[in-house]
Amino acid sequence: MHRFANPAQFNRLADSVMPWAFSVMVLTLASGLYFALFDSPADYQQGESVRIMYMHVPAAWMGMFVYMVMAVASFTALVWRHPLALIAGKAAAPIGAMFTALALITGALWGKPMWGTYWVWDGRLTSVLVQFFLYLGYMALWQAVEDDEKAGRAASILALVGVVNIPIIKFSVDWWNTLHQPASVMRLDGPTIHSDMLWPLLLVAVGYQAYFVVAFIWRMRLEINLRKLSVMRMNEVAGG
Amino acid sequence: MTEFLNMGGYGAFVWTAYGLSAISLVTLVLRSRARANAVLLQVDAMRRRRKEEG
Amino acid sequence: MVMTHLPKINVSSAGAFWALVRRDVHLAWAQGGASTLTIGFFLIAVSLFPFGVGPEPQVLARIAPGVLWVIALLACVISLDRLYQADFEDGSLDDLVLSPVGFLGVVCAKVLAHWLSTTLPLAVLAPFLGVMMNLNADGFVVLIVSLLIGTPALSLIGSVGAALTVAVRRGGVLMSLIVLPLYVPTLIFGVGAVDAAVNLVDPLPHLALLGAVSLMAIVAGIWASVMALKLAME
């Protein structure tokens, strides 16, 4: 059995990491919000609505980051048959999907004041939309396959195929975007990022990373307990 | 204060963005935590019953 | 006459491979096979658009490349969920994977058979529907060529979805959810090629990119399908 694989060891590690992750999260998010809302300049064109950027951009980054985490977990699960890696993908997926959805929603909320419509087929937003569908497919596959072990490995294969396709999708969407580029579409991350704007952006981004660790630990605990329950039930039935 | 809330006329959008993000992040963790503990209770209950029978 | 030791038959799996392809193409066109249904879907779905957007020729001409490609793509997806499931349910998949053809041979044979029996007819049929959609004449040839270059990627990536959901009852909808996002590049470059031809712009770069995606799909598609099939056969 893998040295690090059993759930008890994971729980011990999680218990020691949790306080640190939590405090880092609270600190960075609090200061990030303070800078974002109070202490950074409004944009000369967009006015105060630029503050939505501090929610939108980190969320989009996290959507991409979590998919990479899922891909690494899937690779480990498939190559080394690592039982914890198998469910790490399932634990991380909802977090990634949430961040991707938040990126889309905040993108729309930001688009409305700037271009007068909630949705604009900007290259980056469209890629995030397709990425959201990849998350949905991954999570749906987990639920559809009954046997936990097989569901995990099937979803892992899909995650690897997905991660290989993401750059291709990104390229084709950007290429498609330039093809149908309406005259003057403001690029979503604003003309240039004023240095004062950089601070809140980075703080929120680090805060979201710390948040991911916290959420991931709780999601993993849930998945581990669910697996314990299903194994207990299987043995109850098999006990005959 | 109201000037701050107004956000130069974009208050609705800015606060919805921040509010929605905050609610989503917090709900996900709380729900996962609650479910994790609930399932753990179930597992312990089954274990105890199994011990009595065993 | 007693032969002391069984002569080692050199099992040529090539013969078996083509026999499998022929069988699947035959079954696809046999009663209850996927091909006739898929072509029927393609015809009906495309002809719905004039009802939806109105019969004005310029409108139809404008959206023709996109509609033809999207519907061909959807027709491909709905014909794919039975790619492995039919053989999985009647047990012949067990025999195929235990035969010298092996997992890799089965996946390649099935994808090739699907491409020949389903996507090829779509490509051949598309121009007739192009007429109905008032597609500009310059676009006809490139429409066929783009479908021929692009559809292998549809069959290959679709095969991954089919293999992942082979043991899932009513896996068809799930398969579409899994596969359609991965079809975006093929769709974009395919429609881009036909649009370019219609606007008298050189379609070659679009076709090249479309071909690149299909080549990529060969690598990713076959590897993932074999892995997924091995998993399902456990």
Next chain:
Amino acid sequence: MNKAVLRYSDDTQIMAEALTCRRGGRTVFANMSFTLSAGSYLCLRGRNGAGKSTLLRLIAGLVPQSDGKFVVQAGGQALDIKSSLLMVGHLNGLKPALTLRDNAAMFQKVMTGQNLDQAVLQAAAKRFALAHLLDQPVQYFSSGQRHRSALMRFELVSRQIWLMDEPTVGLDSDNRQALAVMMQSHLERGGIIISATHDPIDVEGIELNLDDFAPKQIGQNSLESEWL
């Protein structure tokens, strides 16, 4: 035409040592050992869910073993199991749209790359009383007829190791007799047969009860699963 009497190599051996198989977080069977040499018949017994089918699929190489050793060897070096075995499962592997003759020809072509010898097909069909159905599409067959059609494969393709999952299902007495005769002659030619079945076939062989290898009952705490 006296059929050439094929004789399989005598030093083929199937050897399992402390074989364990875990699936879906549950142990199906643990540290099972047996050795099978040419000409022997192993009959798997055990309640449903004891892992009979799993063991057959493990031997066929479709299911990975979790622990222990499992080797198929001939004269010391390992044998590629896939090219020397034939398996029949609950499902019959017949395409309903094709006739029995086409199904058999397809099976022969896929398994050996050669075309089917019609005389061999005729003999096989006669053995299981299917000669009159050769040109009928399988979709009209009863489940018993379909099962007998599946059993014909052992006559069509000559492989040393036969794996049979519930071979007697849906067979009436004289077909059961035909099956026993076919198995007996295969054993005499040095073949190896492993079958999982509830009702006995009158072919003498070794019995292996999988219940003896089930994970120890819940009472003791050795419910080994990495999740508990």
